[in-house]
Amino acid sequence: xxxxxxxxxxxxxxxxxxxxxxxxxxxxxxxxxxxxxxxxxxxxxxxxxxxxxxxxxxxxxxxxxxxxxxxxxxxxxxxxxxxxxxxxxxxxxxxxxxxxxxxxxxxxxxxxxxxxxxxxxxxxxxxxxxxxxxxxxxxxxxxxxxxxxxxxxxxxxxxxxxxxxxxxxxxxxxxxxxxxxxxxxxxxxxxxxxxxxxxxxxxxxxxxxxxxxxxxxxxxxxxxxxxxxxxxxxxxxxxxxxxxxxxxxxxxxxxxxxxxxxxxxxxxxxxxxxxxxxxxxxxxxxxxxxxxxxxxxxxxxxxxxxxxxxxxxxxxxxxxxxxxxxxxxxxxxxxxxxxxxxxxxxxxxxxxxxxxxxxxxxxxxxxxxxxxxxxxxxxxxxxxxxxxxxxxxxxx
Numbered sequence: 115x116x117x118x119x120x121x122x123x124x125x126x127x128x129x130x131x132x133x134x135x136x137x138x139x140x141x142x143x144x145x146x147x148x149x150x151x152x153x154x155x156x157x158x159x160x161x162x163x164x165x166x167x168x169x170x171x172x173x174x175x176x177x178x179x180x181x182x183x184x185x186x187x188x189x190x191x192x193x194x195x196x197x198x199x200x201x202x203x204x205x206x207x208x209x210x211x212x213x214x215x216x217x218x219x220x221x222x223x224x225x226x227x228x229x230x231x232x233x234x235x236x237x238x239x240x241x242x243x244x245x246x247x248x249x250x251x252x253x254x255x256x257x258x259x260x261x262x263x264x265x266x267x268x269x270x271x272x273x274x275x276x277x278x279x280x281x282x283x284x285x286x287x288x289x290x291x292x293x294x295x296x297x298x299x300x301x302x303x304x305x306x307x308x309x310x311x312x313x314x315x316x317x318x319x320x321x322x323x324x325x326x327x328x329x330x331x332x333x334x335x336x337x338x339x340x341x342x343x344x345x346x347x348x349x350x351x352x353x354x355x356x357x358x359x360x361x362x363x364x365x366x367x368x369x370x371x372x373x374x375x376x377x378x379x380x381x382x383x384x385x386x387x388x389x390x391x392x393x394x395x396x397x398x399x400x401x402x403x404x405x406x407x408x409x410x411x412x413x414x415x416x417x418x419x420x421x422x423x424x425x426x427x428x429x430x431x432x433x434x435x436x437x438x439x440x441x442x443x444x445x446x447x448x449x450x451x452x453x454x455x456x457x458x459x460x461x462x463x464x465x466x467x468x469x470x471x472x473x474x475x476x477x478x479x480x481x482x483x484x485x486x487x488x489x490x491x492x493x494x495x496x497x498x499x500x501x502x503x504x505x506x507x508x509x510x
Contacts (some may be wrong), residue, residue, distance in 0.1 A: 135269070138221030141162045143503065147440040151489075153481040158263040158437060159468045165213060166441040166452045167206070167222045171196045175252050176273075177286045178323050178355035181350065181377030181453060182225070188377045199445040201463070203232040207239055209442065209462050214243040221248045221451075225444070228255040238266045248272065250318070254290055256297025264304040268313040273297070274343070276319050277328040278335050285324060295339070302340045316343040322382035326391050333398045333407060344407040346395070350453060351383040351496045352376075353425050360493030364456065367482050372456045375493045388419035411501040417510045425495060430504030432489035436480045439499070440471060450479060452499060 139164055142163030152158070171189055182189040189196065217470065220240055227233055227249055240247045246269045253273035253499060256263070263271070276282050280290040298315060305311070317336060319329065329346070359380055361372050392415040398407055411430055413421060420427050441452040446463040448470045451454040457479060460470035470476065494500045 143438045144432045151484045153477040162216045164439040165218045169227045170225040172229045173226040179382045216307045218227040219246045223250040253294035260300035260304045270314040272316045272318045277325040278331040281328040315341040320347045321349045323385045346409045350378045374454045385424040386422045429510040432505040433500045
């Protein structure tokens with residue numbers, strides 16, 4: 115599989131200023147790996163390179179593999195009550211004022227962020243503060259907001275699409291595919307009309323046993339999308355044994371229970387033909403679709419079977435997330451782990467973020483994960499953030 119760094123020259127040619135902002139944030143993330151892993155008595159705030167904003171738990175789709183609303187989604191039975199807890203715009207602005215001098219890359223997600231009522235004034239404020247603003251969306255609500263998105267100069271939009279029309283809609287819901295394409299078309303029309311390079315448009319595909327055979331069809335169709343990047347995410351998966359081990363570990367070491375990891379115990383990794391999947395990816399990456407197609411993680415093709423069938427075997431380790439990143443939940447809770455927000459560091463409505471990020475709970479988490487074998491918890495084995503930022507294990 116191609117190394118992901120191969121996309122950087124292409125992105126630079128699309129938007130030099132934007133790429134510089136992105137590289138500065140990810141430089142801080144990468145720099146973290148090169149230095150000792152401090153915990154107590156150190157100002158971690160100065161290394162903050164990436165901040166996830168989970169604006170809302172609400173979503174208009176029910177994608178079957180989703181850890182929040184899918185077959186085993188943890189939000190299905192509590193969404194009405196949780197949506198009432200979303201932070202107001204002014205609270206988010208206060209937080210942005212605090213982190214903006216560090217110039218981290220910011221990543222807005224949900225739920226579906228377009229359902230947050232103040233998404234547009236919030237993104238506008240972030241752009242005004244000079245931040246790199248990336249939005250992850252299911253894409254079904256983009257079309258009606260295309261003019262405003264381009265006018266406000268969002269940095270990037272990553273849209274979830276998992277296959278060509280019929281297969282995608284079997285996973286995400288009837289009509290989802292066509293709504294995404296309509297959104298792409300509307301934004302590209304506005305970019306031409308407004309003579310703007312922003313936002314950079316990207317596609318994100320999550321691999322499951324229900325869509326991997328259709329990836330080539332999606333890649334062919336993507337020639338018409340006028341996008342800058344297609345990212346194929348090999349998927350976040352776990353099993354009963356890993357969940358049980360992580361639950362016991364978190365209780366013993368950090369005195370907390372876990373709920374969210376079970377949302378990825380879906381079985382959608384089972385039965386993926388690794389050799390066939392490799393052939394599909396190889397064929398895709400040998401063609402020119404007008405934009406780069408990368409995988410996360412980049413993997414030795416011989417280890418594809420291991421990734422999906424041997425979940426207890428690590429392919430990345432030494433997670434660096436607690437030393438350079440953070441996730442702010444819709445209710446103001448601060449976490450390191452975006453997809454597994456069980457261990458709460460603090461809440462931005464109650465104390466300054468810098469105090470939370472350098473606080474006792476944050477440092478206890480850092481110390482605990484650093485002391486683990488391989489520098490990761492038992493539940494981190496296929497965590498998306500670990501796949502993206504963890505250390506590549508030799509041979510994988």
